[in-house]
Amino acid sequence: MKKLLYAFGLGMASLSAQAQAPVKPFQAKDRVIFVGNSITEAGAYVSYVYLYYMTHFPGRPLVIMNGGVGGDRAAEIYRRLDYDIMAKHPNVLVLTFGMNDTGYFEFNQANADETARQRIAASAENYGKIEARLKAMPQVTKILMSSPPYDEISDLKGDVFKGKSKAMLKIAEFQEASAKKNNWGFVDLLRPLTAINERLLQENPASTGLGHDRIHPGNAGHLIMAAQFLKDQGLAGKPVADFSVDAAGKVAKAENCKISNVTHAAGKVSFDYLAESLPFPLDTVPRIFGNPQKQIDALQWIPFAEEFDKEMITVPGLEAGTYSLLMDGHKVGEWDAAAFAAGINLALQGETPEYKQAQSIMQLNIRRQELEARFRSYYWVQADFMDKRGLRLKDNAAALDSARAGTKTDVFLRFHEGTYETAIYPEMRAAWQHEIDTIIALVYKLNKPATHHIEIVKN
Secondary structure, X not given: OHHHHHHHHHHHHHHHOOOOXXXXXXXXXXXXXXXXXXXXXXOHHHHHHHHHHHHHOOOOOOEEEEEEOOOOOHHHHHHHXXXXXXXXXXXXXXXXXXXXOOOOHHHHOOOHHHHHHHHHHHHHHHHHHHHHHHHOOOOOEEXXXXXXXXXXXXXXXXXXXXXXXXXXXXXXXXXXXXXXXXXXXXXXXHHHHHHHHHHXXXXXXXXXXXXXOOOOOOHHHHHHHHHHHHHHOOOOOXXXXXXXXXXXXXXXXXXXXXXXXXXXXXXXXXXEEEEOOOOOOOOOOOOOOOOOOOHHHHHHOOOHHHHHOOEEEEOOOOOOOEEEEEEOOEEEEXXXXXXXXXXXXXXXXXXXXXXXXXXXXXXXXXXXXXXXXHHHHHHHHHHHOHHHHOOOOOOOHHHHHHHHHHOOXXXXXXXXXXXXXHHOOHHHHHHHHHHHHHHHHHHHHHOOOOOEEEEEEEO
């Protein structure tokens, strides 16, 4: 195991040896689409990136869309680029592929190395077609993103395809080279997530920060992916707020917030607080079928709160003792004077009014993602079934009959076909889109931070 980790680490080092192209943060009115395979179609990491922008940049309304289709390789992405992806009129496109391009059971067969070489070459050739199309779209900002890793090193049940990780690295290398050549952004998920998984394996050989099928991350893995993307956008370290008010009422710091109306007396400090952002609310429900991971589990593996979710209140100079922190008269919690002097992260306190406000944004975003998943089912049927039968976007009786017949032998089609039967009606798709648009508008109405009155009172 150690030899495998060492060898794989050397290979990953070659990817990181070159400086990556810059990835600029999204701006107001951007229409961003993430294009990929089933990991993208699952939608979690895309939704988490959107939720970060919804909460941390409440005055920067934008649209982030899912363009994933399960099973896709570069070849399939190229075929649906116009009718699915560009039809949504994005001005920022994030493209990822590689997991399916490299194959699976081929790695356990004879001539596996030659088969892998051929598949990598085919992926590069098909990506070249995508690259040519994207180069003809100067109005679109392009970001290439490597696939998250295939986990061939955890001690999990089921088949393991030795050598697949090495093949995926080759695809990541030509993705990065293309990004450099074209001055496009590049995000590396392969190396950082592999490093996290290696660290977990040192503690428990049966653990994984990715997915229990070695391919598909759970909710925690998706938060790690989102965090890496945000980090490559230069957003790590940007606080929700960071402020310090001492026991004598002096404001020593007020970053990304405003402190006003400060008063102090024996055993009490109070003031008004207006942040410019909301905290990122952490989900405690596993939402990916078949994977028990919860989003909040990722906090065991990465310093997400320290890097992306710090709402720090510091109150030095308090007399020794225990103090209650109240916001708008509601008790948030109690800490001793030493804890207040060291600083308390309000973003991790579920009883603050701004955390509850952020939770409502999270629930709206979850509903938006659920609606968007219906569109992804519709386009899965178009791309993976109808396109092969000359019935793409026909949505007529022949297409419907073909889909119904196909469910008898195609388990993946069976999963999507029920939604497809509803989605063939343009009026229904328009209704879903209207609800998505309504939710986004509501989010940017409800996500504005409010002024709250804070009291630190000695018990």
